[in-house]
Amino acid sequence: VSQAAWKTLLGRTPLRHDIEAQLRAHMQWRAVLPGEAVFSHLEPARELVILAQGDAALGRKQADGSFHTERSVHGPAWLDASSAWLEGAHLQDAVALSPCQVVGVPSSALQAVLLDHPALAPQLLASQGQQVHTLIEVIHDLMHKDAEGRFAAWLLQRCSSGGSDASGDDADAATVTLHERKRDIAAQLAITPETLSRLLRQLKRKGLIDVLGYTVRVLDVPRLRALAAV
Amino acid sequence: VSQAAWKTLLGRTPLRHDIEAQLRAHMQWRAVLPGEAVFSHLEPARELVILAQGDAALGRKQADGSFHTERSVHGPAWLDASSAWLEGAHLQDAVALSPCQVVGVPSSALQAVLLDHPALAPQLLASQGQQVHTLIEVIHDLMHKDAEGRFAAWLLQRCSSGGSDASGDDADAATVTLHERKRDIAAQLAITPETLSRLLRQLKRKGLIDVLGYTVRVLDVPRLRALAAV
DNA sequence: CGAACCCTTGATACGCTTCAACAAGAGTGG
DNA sequence: CCACTCTTGTTGAAGCGTATCAAGGGTTCG
Numbered sequence: 001v002s003q004a005a006w007k008t009l010l011g012r013t014p015l016r017h018d019i020e021a022q023l024r025a026h027m028q029w030r031a032v033l034p035g036e037a038v039f040s041h042l043e044p045a046r047e048l049v050i051l052a053q054g055d056a057a058l059g060r061k062q063a064d065g066s067f068h069t070e071r072s073v074h075g076p077a078w079l080d081a082s083s084a085w086l087e088g089a090h091l092q093d094a095v096a097l098s099p100c101q102v103v104g105v106p107s108s109a110l111q112a113v114l115l116d117h118p119a120l121a122p123q124l125l126a127s128q129g130q131q132v133h134t135l136i137e138v139i140h141d142l143m144h145k146d147a148e149g150r151f152a153a154w155l156l157q158r159c160s161s162g163g164s165d166a167s168g169d170d171a172d173a174a175t176v177t178l179h180e181r182k183r184d185i186a187a188q189l190a191i192t193p194e195t196l197s198r199l200l201r202q203l204k205r206k207g208l209i210d211v212l213g214y215t216v217r218v219l220d221v222p223r224l225r226a227l228a229a230v
Numbered sequence: 231v232s233q234a235a236w237k238t239l240l241g242r243t244p245l246r247h248d249i250e251a252q253l254r255a256h257m258q259w260r261a262v263l264p265g266e267a268v269f270s271h272l273e274p275a276r277e278l279v280i281l282a283q284g285d286a287a288l289g290r291k292q293a294d295g296s297f298h299t300e301r302s303v304h305g306p307a308w309l310d311a312s313s314a315w316l317e318g319a320h321l322q323d324a325v326a327l328s329p330c331q332v333v334g335v336p337s338s339a340l341q342a343v344l345l346d347h348p349a350l351a352p353q354l355l356a357s358q359g360q361q362v363h364t365l366i367e368v369i370h371d372l373m374h375k376d377a378e379g380r381f382a383a384w385l386l387q388r389c390s391s392g393g394s395d396a397s398g399d400d401a402d403a404a405t406v407t408l409h410e411r412k413r414d415i416a417a418q419l420a421i422t423p424e425t426l427s428r429l430l431r432q433l434k435r436k437g438l439i440d441v442l443g444y445t446v447r448v449l450d451v452p453r454l455r456a457l458a459a460v
Numbered sequence: 461c462g463a464a465c466c467c468t469t470g471a472t473a474c475g476c477t478t479c480a481a482c483a484a485g486a487g488t489g490g
Numbered sequence: 491c492c493a494c495t496c497t498t499g500t501t502g503a504a505g506c507g508t509a510t511c512a513a514g515g516g517t518t519c520g
Contacts, residue, residue, distance in 0.1 A: 011316070060370065060460075070373060082359030085352060086241070091363050107352075114351045121344045121351035122315060122337075128358045129312030133321050135365040136300075140290065142372040143300060143420040147476070182499065190373040192477060197500055230290075377508070412467070422509060427468055 001027070001052050001103060005076035009050065010123040011130060019117045026109035032056075032102050038079060038094035045083035045090045047104035051075035054100030057184065061093045069187040071138075072180060075100065081128055097180065144230050147191045151199050153228035154189060155209070159218050174221075178214040231257070231282050231333060235306035239280065240353040241360060249347045256339035262286075262332050268309060268324035275313035275320045277334035281305040284330030287414065291323045299417040301368075302410055305330065311358055327410065374460050377421045381429050383458035384419060385439070389448050404451075408444040 001024075006015040015023075028047070032038050038056055039049060052075055059070040070092065073079060083090045084107035096102075114120055141150050159174045178185065186196040200216075203209045208224050210217040218224065231254075236245040245253075258277070262268050268286055269279060282305055289300040300322065303309060313320045314337035326332075344350055371380050389404045408415065416426040430446075433439045438454050440447040448454060 068374070070369065082355075082362040085356040085359040086363065088363075091366050111352050115348045118345045118348045118351070121348070121354070122341055124351070124355060125312075125358065126315040128355065128362065129315040131362060132312040132358065132365065133316065133318075135362065135369065136321050138369055139300065139365065139372065142369065144298070193499070194478085194501085195476060198476095201500090423467070424469085424510085425508060428508095431468090 001050065001076065005052060008076050009078060009127055011126045013123060015123070016117070016119065019113065019120055022113050022116065023105065023110075026105055026113070028104040028106075030102050030104070032096040032100040034096050034098055036096050038096055038100070038102055039090050040093050041090045043089065045080060045086070045088065046108075047106045048081050048084050048110065049079040049094070050103040050105065051077050051079045052101040052103050055097040055179065056094055056100055057097055058092045058094050059187070067093070067095055069184045072097070072184060072188060074179075078127065078131065081124075081131065097184075142190060145228070147189065147195055148199060148202070149228055149230075150189045150191075151196070152203075152224045154185070155216065155218060156221070156224060156228055159221070174218045176216045176218060178216065182214075231280065231306065235282060238306050239308060239357055241356045243353060245353070246347070246349065249343065249350055252343050252346065253335065253340075256335055256343070258334040258336075260332050260334070262326040262330040264326050264328055266326050268326055268330070268332055269320050270323050271320050273319065275310060275316070275318065276338075277336045278311050278314050278340065279309040279324070280333040280335065281307050281309045282331040282333050285327040285409065286324055286330055287327055288322045288324050289417070297323065297325055299414045302327070302414060302418060304409075308357065308361065311354075311361065327414075372420060375458070377419065377425055378429060378432070379458055379460075380419045380421075381426070382433075382454045384415070385446065385448060386451070386454060386458055389451070404448045406446045406448060408446065412444075 001009075003014060003020075006020065029052075032054075038051075039045075041060070051073055054075050055072065056075070056079060057067070057069040057072045058079065059068045061067050079094050079102070080090055080092075110124075114124075141153060145153065155176060158176045182196055183193040186193045189196070191199075200209070200211050203224075204211050206223075208218075208220045208227075210219060231239075233244060233250075236250065259282075262284075268281075269275075271290070281303055284305050285302065286305070286309060287297070287299040287302045288309065289298045291297050309324050309332070310320055310322075340354075344354075371383060375383065385406060388406045412426055413423040416423045419426070421429075430439070430441050433454075434441050436453075438448075438450045438457075440449055
């Protein structure tokens with residue numbers, strides 16, 4: 001876990017080197033291959049789980065063995081930063097989508113580090129707070145936006161966070177490449193793959209985007225933003 | 231904020247008395263009358279906000295001035311435990327539904343207390359983690375359950391948490407009293423008041439519940455649980 | 461009494477899912 | 491190499507669930 005990764009995990013303030021050194025001693029690394037489970041909602045959560053590298057999906061394993069993605073995560077990011085504090089089980093299942101490096105930090109160890117370095121507490125609280133904000137945003141979208149609005153919002157977010165392609169800053173025409181299967185994107189948006197397919201066609205017909213396989217060119221940001229607005 | 235209230239806020243472990251005394255010095259009390267705003271998503275969040283007593287609603291104020299409830303809160307509980315750590319604004323608006331006692335704890339003060347008492351950190355992290363779990367549960371319900379299932383789950387939760395009425399433990403026939411307007415319940419479930427009305431009639435016709443104004447008698451817990459299951 | 465709420469009920473409309481069929485690529489084995 | 495299967499995405503037709511619109515009844519309050 002590099003300094004840059006910690007910055008992503010904890011927010012803007014960097015992690016002090018002495019704290020990082022002490023944390024490093026407790027971290028438990030493991031590699032997870034695509035398709036394998038990172039953790040299950042059945043096992044008790046004793047450690048905070050960080051996705052150092054790779055892509056993973058959070059969701060619930062269905063009774064029939066299939067997996068229903070609720071949120072997809074691109075490392076470095078937290079996979080589960082909250083369950084371990086509750087002395088309960090994980091709330092979701094997590095599976096790797098690509099080869100992943102996963103780090104576990106036992107909450108007991110973290111508690112010890114917190115005793116030595118109280119400055120770490122606000123950073124952890126901030127990163128958890130960031131997660132709360134993200135989740136509330138998701139809830140807001142699910143409650144008030146239709147499928148088109150949710151997809152527009154999803155596209156814009158992809159567009160802005162690292163999605164932009166070449167030269168032209170953000171004038172127009174950003175290119176978004178879909179790394180995941182379209183059915184997984186659909187699952188995140190709580191729609192069926194069929195509906196997503198139709199949405200892509202609709203937006204293309206309206207001239208808002210251009211679609212070519214797994215590459216989407218965003219042509220008209222303002223109108224897309226209007227669709228994404230409540 | 232009594233010891234019992236702190237227990238509700240922070241999880242099972244009680245708050246140490248010396249910590250509580252130091253916190254108390256920084257807490258800022260204010261009373262909020264029904265209909266008034268507790269905070270707005272426009273103002274920056276400098277303090278954690280606790281609802282010590284009363285009922286409040288979290289949601290978004292619409293452009294036309296009306297308020298769309300996304301979650302209703304019954305004190306003692308957190309109103310916003312995460313925004314203050316992010317140096318940003320509140321993410322939602324909060325309005326009082328009944329006369330409320332609201333407590334603000336400046337995050338700067340809390341940070342100072344954390345330096346003196348690192349034992350507080352895991353408790354704060356646990357309470358925030360609890361909130362994350364609640365939100366994930368809400369998202370899960372919104373994504374995978376239909377209106378009937380969400381309402382059934384809502385009823386069962388109300389039924390178990392303090393809702394039970396008289397003698398018969400949980401054999402059957404718990405009575406749930408709706409404190410809030412039905413349109414607010416509907417808003418929380420992301421359905422229209424009309425649909426909620428129809429749902430009540432349907433479930434009554436099926437013999438699962440009995441409805442009399444704002445009193446709902448739950449007659450058949452198992453079948454209700456079956457509806458609430460994904 | 462009328463006005464302003466709230467809840468209910470019905471008719472209708474729309475968004476999205478479901479089901480079924482089909483095309484296109486990837487892997488496999490003859 | 492081709493035939494075969496498995497998976498993924500696409501497209502169309504039909505149906506369900508929920509929203510919307512409109513009307514009416516029950517309270518409460520001036």
